[in-house]
Amino acid sequence: MPNKGNFILNLYPSTKFMLPLFVTISIFLVPSYLFAYMMLPLCIAIALIAGVAKQFLNLIVKGLLLLVLFIFIIQSVIAPGEEIIWSWGIISIKEEGVMLSLTLTSRIVAIASAFLLFFRITSIRDISQALEKVGMSPKFSYAILATFQFIPEISKRSKVIMDAQKARGVETEGSLLTRTKAFVPVLGPLVLSSIANTEERAITLETRAFSTKGKKTSLHKLHKTKTDMSIQILVIIFIIFLAVGRVMIWN
Amino acid sequence: MKRGLMHDFTLLAILLIPVGVALNFVSSQVVQLLKLPIHFDVIGTVVVSMIAGPWVGATTGLATNLITSLTNPTSLFFAPVSISVGLLIGYLSKFGMFKRLWTTIVSGIAITIAAVVIGSPISVMVFGGATGKSIDTVTGVFLASTQDIWTSVFSSSILINSVDKILSVLIAYFIVKKMSDRYLSKMNYGDSFIQEKRNKYAVNKKQIAK
Numbered sequence: 001m002p003n004k005g006n007f008i009l010n011l012y013p014s015t016k017f018m019l020p021l022f023v024t025i026s027i028f029l030v031p032s033y034l035f036a037y038m039m040l041p042l043c044i045a046i047a048l049i050a051g052v053a054k055q056f057l058n059l060i061v062k063g064l065l066l067l068v069l070f071i072f073i074i075q076s077v078i079a080p081g082e083e084i085i086w087s088w089g090i091i092s093i094k095e096e097g098v099m100l101s102l103t104l105t106s107r108i109v110a111i112a113s114a115f116l117l118f119f120r121i122t123s124i125r126d127i128s129q130a131l132e133k134v135g136m137s138p139k140f141s142y143a144i145l146a147t148f149q150f151i152p153e154i155s156k157r158s159k160v161i162m163d164a165q166k167a168r169g170v171e172t173e174g175s176l177l178t179r180t181k182a183f184v185p186v187l188g189p190l191v192l193s194s195i196a197n198t199e200e201r202a203i204t205l206e207t208r209a210f211s212t213k214g215k216k217t218s219l220h221k222l223h224k225t226k227t228d229m230s231i232q233i234l235v236i237i238f239i240i241f242l243a244v245g246r247v248m249i250w251n
Numbered sequence: 252m253k254r255g256l257m258h259d260f261t262l263l264a265i266l267l268i269p270v271g272v273a274l275n276f277v278s279s280q281v282v283q284l285l286k287l288p289i290h291f292d293v294i295g296t297v298v299v300s301m302i303a304g305p306w307v308g309a310t311t312g313l314a315t316n317l318i319t320s321l322t323n324p325t326s327l328f329f330a331p332v333s334i335s336v337g338l339l340i341g342y343l344s345k346f347g348m349f350k351r352l353w354t355t356i357v358s359g360i361a362i363t364i365a366a367v368v369i370g371s372p373i374s375v376m377v378f379g380g381a382t383g384k385s386i387d388t389v390t391g392v393f394l395a396s397t398q399d400i401w402t403s404v405f406s407s408s409i410l411i412n413s414v415d416k417i418l419s420v421l422i423a424y425f426i427v428k429k430m431s432d433r434y435l436s437k438m439n440y441g442d443s444f445i446q447e448k449r450n451k452y453a454v455n456k457k458q459i460a461k
Contacts, residue, residue, distance in 0.1 A: 063323045070381035074394060104379045112324030119321045139265050147269035147314065154273040158281055172285060179285045184422060186281055191274060191298060191426045195434060198266040211262055 008050040009121055012228040013130040016122045018235040019046070023114035027107055029242045036106035043113045052120045059116050068105045075101035124148055129222050138216045142205075154194060162186050254345070254439050256306050263437055264303040271299035271311035272318060289415050296337050297362075297423040301349060302430070302438040305341025312337040328377050332370045339365050340420070347443045355424045359417035366416055367408045371401075380404050 076097040128141035274295030300308025312333030320327035393403030435441030
């Protein structure tokens with residue numbers, strides 16, 4: 001595997017996947033919101049070591065802050081309860097509502113930050129290669145990689161088509177109805193040209209023996225090391241340990 | 252043509268998945284450029300499901316939500332909605348529901364119901380009613396007047412989804428109707444769209460003969 005110059009980035013994809021797996025299982029095993037909130041600092045620490053902390057925090061703030069705020073507002077307004085902490089007019093914040101929203105948001109923040117971090121530190125190429133090794137069809141790993149190529153390409157083409165339609169006199173500004181009407185002349189040619197493109201792509205792939213049966217080779221190599229194995233085993237043992245502990249407390 | 256889970260994933264159908272995902276993304280970008288108050292984030296899924304069937308459509312929906320969750324993690328929880336939209340459109344297309352305009356509108360209503368019935372419980376149980384999108388303000392308005400989370404989430408979801416999904420299905424229908432017969436004949440579920448075109452052509456021919 002090419003060296004990415006960092007211990008965490010160099011790990012095998014399935015080892016990195018242990019992080020979201022561990023977080024998702026453990027927060028349901030340990031029923032305290034403090035534990036679930038501890039997952040965010042854990043993820044930030046891993047992001048710091050991997051050197052992606054800035055992008056990671058940016059995504060967390062953009063994707064989660066507003067959501068958590070909304071949950072707090074909605075829950076504290078509607079949840080029934082006696083212990084009123086603060087009230088203003090008909091709006092009153094109750095202790096039960098705050099507790100409920102703490103539990104809800106802690107789980108969402110934990111799961112979301114673990115998955116965000118996983119996709120930050122693992123390249124899509126690595127994921128598809130690892131899945132192919134487990135037994136996924138190479139056709140699907142091509143589809144995954146092609147998707148990431150297509151999005152910027154089609155986005156660029158949509159702007160070209162929009163300019164072309166504007167030049168032909170299609171109105172893209174004005175009342176709501178006018179703007180809605182402009183949607184079809186932009187999207188129609190975009191879909192039809194992309195579809196025509198897939199036919200050409202299919203022919204090109206077939207000439208390179210894409211659907212022949214047999215073992216495919218890859219230029220992109222992935223290797224599992226001993227560190228990967230030991231980290232995976234450690235995490236699984238830890239999860240089992242937590243599960244056993246939970247069952248013991250229950251009884 | 253053989254249909255079903257094992258036969259639907261032809262090479263052309265697999266190549267259609269990335270196009271569908273990219274269309275979902277780009278159509279919501281175009282919506283932002285045109286400053287429209289709608290999402291339109293299922294058009295790609297609908298187009299793919301119409302011509303390539305329920306399973307390819309469901310894969311497109313799942314892939315869209317997975318890729319969106321790279322930047323917006325909440326969409327991961329709403330993957331069942333996209334999958335159900337793909338499956339439902341695929342089966343409706345299999346039974347020829349997109350041959351006429353009014354059956355297409357009925358299909359759009361069916362998709363709306365599916366999206367509301369599957370999406371609202373996820374929104375309430377996982378996020379306590381919030382989604383982190385603009386729809387939350389509508390939910391908030393309903394919440395202030397009814398004080399009941401289920402009623403408000405359902406009402407706001409019906410309000411937003413009905414316009415969004417029915418228009419998406421209609422636009423997808425018009426686009427698929429414009430596809431060439433040569434291409435549609437290669438797709439497993441494309442024949443219901445070809446049939447109608449041929450009839451139209453026959454009528455035109457008669458008129459010319461007169």
